[in-house]
Amino acid sequence: MKTLVIFGTRPEAIKLFPVVRALREQPGLAVRTCVTAQHRGLLDQVLAIAGLVPDVDLDLMEPGQTLDRLTARLLTGIGEVLDKERPDRVVVQGDTATAMCGALAAYYRKIPVAHVEAGLRSGDIYHPWPEEVNRRIVAPIADLHFAPTQTAADALARENIRTGVHVTGNTVIDALHWTRSRIEADRSLAAQLDDIAARFAGKRIVLVTTHRRENFGDGMAAIARAIARIGAREDVAVLFPMHPNPNVASVMDDVLGQRANVARIEPLDYPHFIRALGLCDLALTDSGGVQEEAPALGKPVLVMRDTTERPEGVTAGTAKLIGADEDRIVSEVFTLLDDKAAHAAMARAHNPFGDGHASERIARIIADEVG
Ligand code: UDP
Numbered sequence: 001m002k003t004l005v006i007f008g009t010r011p012e013a014i015k016l017f018p019v020v021r022a023l024r025e026q027p028g029l030a031v032r033t034c035v036t037a038q039h040r041g042l043l044d045q046v047l048a049i050a051g052l053v054p055d056v057d058l059d060l061m062e063p064g065q066t067l068d069r070l071t072a073r074l075l076t077g078i079g080e081v082l083d084k085e086r087p088d089r090v091v092v093q094g095d096t097a098t099a100m101c102g103a104l105a106a107y108y109r110k111i112p113v114a115h116v117e118a119g120l121r122s123g124d125i126y127h128p129w130p131e132e133v134n135r136r137i138v139a140p141i142a143d144l145h146f147a148p149t150q151t152a153a154d155a156l157a158r159e160n161i162r163t164g165v166h167v168t169g170n171t172v173i174d175a176l177h178w179t180r181s182r183i184e185a186d187r188s189l190a191a192q193l194d195d196i197a198a199r200f201a202g203k204r205i206v207l208v209t210t211h212r213r214e215n216f217g218d219g220m221a222a223i224a225r226a227i228a229r230i231g232a233r234e235d236v237a238v239l240f241p242m243h244p245n246p247n248v249a250s251v252m253d254d255v256l257g258q259r260a261n262v263a264r265i266e267p268l269d270y271p272h273f274i275r276a277l278g279l280c281d282l283a284l285t286d287s288g289g290v291q292e293e294a295p296a297l298g299k300p301v302l303v304m305r306d307t308t309e310r311p312e313g314v315t316a317g318t319a320k321l322i323g324a325d326e327d328r329i330v331s332e333v334f335t336l337l338d339d340k341a342a343h344a345a346m347a348r349a350h351n352p353f354g355d356g357h358a359s360e361r362i363a364r365i366i367a368d369e370v371g
Contacts, residue, residue, distance in 0.1 A: 318350050
């Protein structure tokens with residue numbers, strides 16, 4: 001049986017490389033990979049670390065790409081790949097335009113689709129936008145739904161999707177475990193990563209990432225002003241690997257400029273990022289993946305959004321939704337920095353998102369089809 005795994009962005013690559021590895025260990029499966037490179041640079045960083053060489057690379061990213069043009073190009077591009085590759089099954093992940101178009105192009109050819117990280121719902125089609133609708137479009141098409149948690153499986157059940165649903169854990173925890181063991185095993189990699197620790201020795205580190213479309217504009221400006229106020233504290237260093245999207249960079253340039261205690265740096269490769277997460281006092285983010293990784297490392301995570309499709313961290317008390325309001329961001333960060341009890345309450349290593357074996361489960365279920 002031939003399985004084609006399709007992905008295009010950094011988070012998809014992080015969450016799918018363990019799946020590709022696990023699928024390749026299954027006898028009777030021919031595993032091919034297709035990248036759309038919807039986010040070229042960030043995707044390539046992960047491919048390099050994971051040692052993954054895609055079989056097909058559509059290289060579709062364009063400067064200033066609009067959602068409709070990207071969607072059209074993804075749909076036709078992936079369609080042509082499917083006609084050539086003729087897989088028996090397609091695997092997509094999450095909620096990107098690539099996942100949505102991969103599923104749709106497969107459906108047009110009646111090729112079954114497996115959805116990794118199925119069932120995440122915020123309940124609001126504009127938060128996150130357009131991801132909430134992307135993942136809802138994949139759901140009725142897929143015949144295998146790999147829900148990371150029971151909460152996600154329950155969300156699918158509410159949409160009457162009950163067959164082919166498997167609670168597997170989130171593969172991001174597999175990627176995290178794999179990467180941490182690589183850092184431990186590779187002394188030179190570990191030494192490189194220690195540069196970060198040396199640079200910020202003696203400071204409390206606030207790790208920041210932001211890139212959500214719905215925060216572009218006013219939200220991003222408020223986030224920038226909040227970062228400036230947090231970085232004004234002498235005891236704090238803000239470590240800010242900045243997403244290359246111009247909607248992030250231009251606002252940060254205008255509002256934040258250069259500041260001594262704010263290290264605006266290039267996006268970190270995955271091992272460096274995981275190391276930085278391990279070193280920080282807290283994470284301040286609007287990212288999905290970081291909401292899953294931080295609790296697994298016992299790091300409090302403040303989520304600069306009003307809703308989340310990952311309520312497990314909030315329920316466990318390791319994540320808090322704080323929106324993109326300047327004063328609220330500053331006061332929540334200062335509370336965690338100054339109130340030991342508040343920090344300790346959120347800093348419990350907790351793995352609501354998986355046990356690190358999700359990919360094996362997924363690969364076995366897909367291979368079971370072959371018999
Ligand atoms: N990440 C990374 N380097 C960075 C920032 C983030 O490798 O400089 C990783 C992070 O560990 C997480 C993923 O990228 O696994 C999250 O990607 P992003 O925030 O772009 O997307 P989302 O998870 O919100 O879909």
